[in-house]
Amino acid sequence: xxSVTQPDIHITVSEGxxxxxxxxxxxxxxxYLFWYVQSPGQGLQLLLKYFSGDTLVQGIKGFEAExxxxxxxxxxxxxxxxxxxxxxxxxxxxxxxxxxxxxFGTGTSLTVIP
Amino acid sequence: xxVVSQHPSWVICxxxxxxxxxxxxxxxxxxxxxxxxxxxKQSLMLMATSNExxxxxxxxxxxxxxxxxxxxxxxxxxLTVTSAHPEDSSFYICSARDLDGRTPAHYYEQYFGPxxxxxxx
Numbered sequence: 494x495x496s497v498t499q500p501d502i503h504i505t506v507s508e509g510x511x512x513x514x515x516x517x518x519x520x521x522x523x524x525y526l527f528w529y530v531q532s533p534g535q536g537l538q539l540l541l542k543y544f545s546g547d548t549l550v551q552g553i554k555g556f557e558a559e560x561x562x563x564x565x566x567x568x569x570x571x572x573x574x575x576x577x578x579x580x581x582x583x584x585x586x587x588x589x590x591x592x593x594x595x596x597f598g599t600g601t602s603l604t605v606i607p
Numbered sequence: 608x609x610v611v612s613q614h615p616s617w618v619i620c621x622x623x624x625x626x627x628x629x630x631x632x633x634x635x636x637x638x639x640x641x642x643x644x645x646x647x648k649q650s651l652m653l654m655a656t657s658n659e660x661x662x663x664x665x666x667x668x669x670x671x672x673x674x675x676x677x678x679x680x681x682x683x684x685x686l687t688v689t690s691a692h693p694e695d696s697s698f699y700i701c702s703a704r705d706l707d708g709r710t711p712a713h714y715y716e717q718y719f720g721p722x723x724x725x726x727x728x
Contacts, residue, residue: 529719536613536700536721537651583650595641595702595717597650 495520497586499598506574507606514569514601516584525587526567527595528558532580540582543567554578579605609635611703613720620691621728628686628723630701636681637703641717642674645698657684691727699723 498517506512518524525544529537541552548560558569567584584598610633620626630640638659643651655665655676663676673695675687684703688695700722 534698534722534724537702537719539719594653594656596653599650602648 495588495596497584497596497598499582499584499601501601502599503602503604505604505606508576509573512569512571512574512578512603514582514584514603516567516569516598518565518567518584518586520586520588522589523562525589526558526560527585527587528552528556528567528569529583529585530554530580531583531600537583540569574603574605576605576607579603609633609703609705609716609718611701611718611720613699613701613723615723616721617724617726619726619728622692623690625687625689626691626725628688628699628701628725630684630686630703630720632682632703632718635703635705635718637684637705638681639704640678640684641702641704642676642684642686643700643702645700645722647698651700654686688725691725693727696725696727699725 496519500515527542528540530540531537540556541550541558543550543560551557556571558567560567582601585595587595612631612633614629618626640657642654644654645651653666654669655663657663657676657678659678659681665671673689678684702717702719705716
């Protein structure tokens with residue numbers, strides 16, 4: 494079945510430490526890939542997106558993500574986490590053959606400790 | 608940048624009543640809007656795709672008669688939860704797709720609203 498998987502439900506990191514959030518998808522063709530962040534009770538903010546070209550994409554707030562076709566992955570990274578990064582992170586996939594319909598992963602909750 | 612608003616941001620209603628939620632694209636025209644539902648600590652689940660001037664397309668398992676969607680203009684879509692019950696309590700989020708299809712960067716851009724918290728008592 495087609496799916497978007499975020500294996501880590503919850504991650505805790507220390508402020509200043511590096512961060513990697515995992516995302517795997519199981520759609521056949523190369524989909525369009527997105528990472529969103531959601532603060533409690535808020536809507537979604539786009540961090541970055543990948544359509545084609547350079548597999549390492551830069552986003553806002555110091556985030557980056559790398560598309561690896563062979564692994565069907567699109568992991569999100571940040572070299573140094575700030576306390577304000579504590580939030581819920583969602584990976585999303587647009588398979589590009591379903592009318593611009595998004596499929597979201599289950600989300601990863603990030604806690605940042607001092 | 609493109610902005611999508613939702614109104615109200617939160618609403619409490621009694622069981623059996625109906626509630627309307629508005630989704631507006633403020634500075635762009637959106638032929639397509641999407642409605643999502645999010646339960647606490649869970650991901651967003653697509654409920655329906657709303658196309659301006661035509662009937663909405665509902666995802667499997669979503670009751671069309673309970674969740675009425677109207678997309679009467681290029682900047683407004685509404686979701687009406689009819690005869691609401693406590694199990695309908697959730698966070699409802701809409702998104703709108705920019706009309707500009709000339710480049711991939713814009714064509715596939717979806718802008719999300721801030722969400723509406725519905726509590727049915």
